[in-house]
Each structure stands twice: as structure tokens, then as C-alpha cells.
Amino acid sequence: MSPIDRAIIEFDTALRSIVGGANAGRPTPGSEVGENNDLDAAQRQHAAGLMRVNHVGEVCAQALYQSQKLVARNSQIQEMLDHSAQEEMDHLAWCETRLQELGSHTSYLNPLWYAGSLAIGLAAGLAGDKWSLGFVVETEKQVENHLESHLEKLPKEDQRSRAIVDQMRIDEIEHGQAAKDAGGVVLPEPIQKIMQAMSKVMTTTAYKI
DSSP states (O other), X not given: OOHHHHHHHXXXXXXXXXXXXOOOSSOOTTTTSOOOTTOOHHHHHHHHHHXXXXXXXXHHHHHHHHHHHHHOSOHHHHHHHHHHHHHHHHXXXXXXXXXXXXXXXXXXXXXXXXXXXXXXXXXXXXXXXXXXXXXXXXXXXXXXXXXXXXXXXXXXXXXXXXXXHHXXXXXXXXXXXXXXXXTOOOOOHHHHHHHHHHHHHHHHHHHHO
């Protein structure tokens, strides 16, 4: 593809991440399970809040992978990041669909989440490939823990949401391992703590807005 073609594709990805309309390359997990009409209003609202948080995480993932691909020095690393980003786009589409099914909406702050993550991804990428990959490893580890907590918090009756979250968790583990195998280093503990604090702000806010 020409640089113009790639720029158009990346712009389309950014637009779909922010305003919606993500396309999945894989079927939505749990689509074979019928909607549970026994979920009461409070359970549906809670499930929607959690899935909105997950959707925001995928908006951030698209921005991070896009920016890190842009400044990666190694073509193989670019390809690895691109593969992970494509699977993250599946996650984005799955969460968006589930929110619609629950009668809810994506975060109104998606442009802010995207812009902030794009800047962070550029900073990580400019630090060098090993640090950029280390950032991916740490991010995916934190996302894995976050998704595991959501499996505990989601209503047991909401099998559709649970199936999506579980497949996302499996994919995130693979993405983190791929980044580690490609040479990602362990980030200093202070940076890990900052990332955890930023994640806490995002999840708390996105649950409501």
C-alpha cells in the first residue's frame, strides 16, 4: 500500500474508534446465546457500565497501537502491532454491539480517551522499540487483570457479555506475550504505578460517562 492508502486506513480506524461503526473480523462471542430477559434494570445498567469501560479500553488500544506502529523502528514489530490492533478492533466492535443490545451508549469522552492514548503511545514508541513493547506488555497485563475482575462483577445471567469479556481476556494475554517475545522489557515500577493510577481514573469515569 502507498503512504496515502495507509493514512486513509489509519484515519478510518481513528474515526470508527471515536464515533462508532467498528467492523469485526470474527463473530461476536456468545452470539449463539439468547438474550436473557430476566436481567432487571439495575443489572442491565451495571453490565452496560462495565462494557462501556471495556469499550473505552479498546478505544485507547487502537490509539496506542496506531501511534506505536507509526514510530516503530522494526518492520516485524510493526506487523506484530498491526495484528494485535486488528484483534483489538474486533473487541471494539463486540463491545459496541453489546452496549447497543443493553440499550446503552459508548463513552461521551471517547475523543479525549483517544487523544490522550495517542500521545502516550507516541511517547512510548519514541523511547525505543524495547520500551514500546514493554509498555504493551504492562498494558496488556493490567487489562487482563481488569477483565478478570469484570468476569467476577458481571451478572452471572449475562452470558453474552461474559463470553465477550472472556475472549477479550484470552486475546490480551496473547498480545502481551507476543510483545514480550519480541523484546519488550519490564518497565520501572514507578511507571507501572502511574499507568495503574491513570487506568483507575479512566475506568471510574467511563463507567458513568
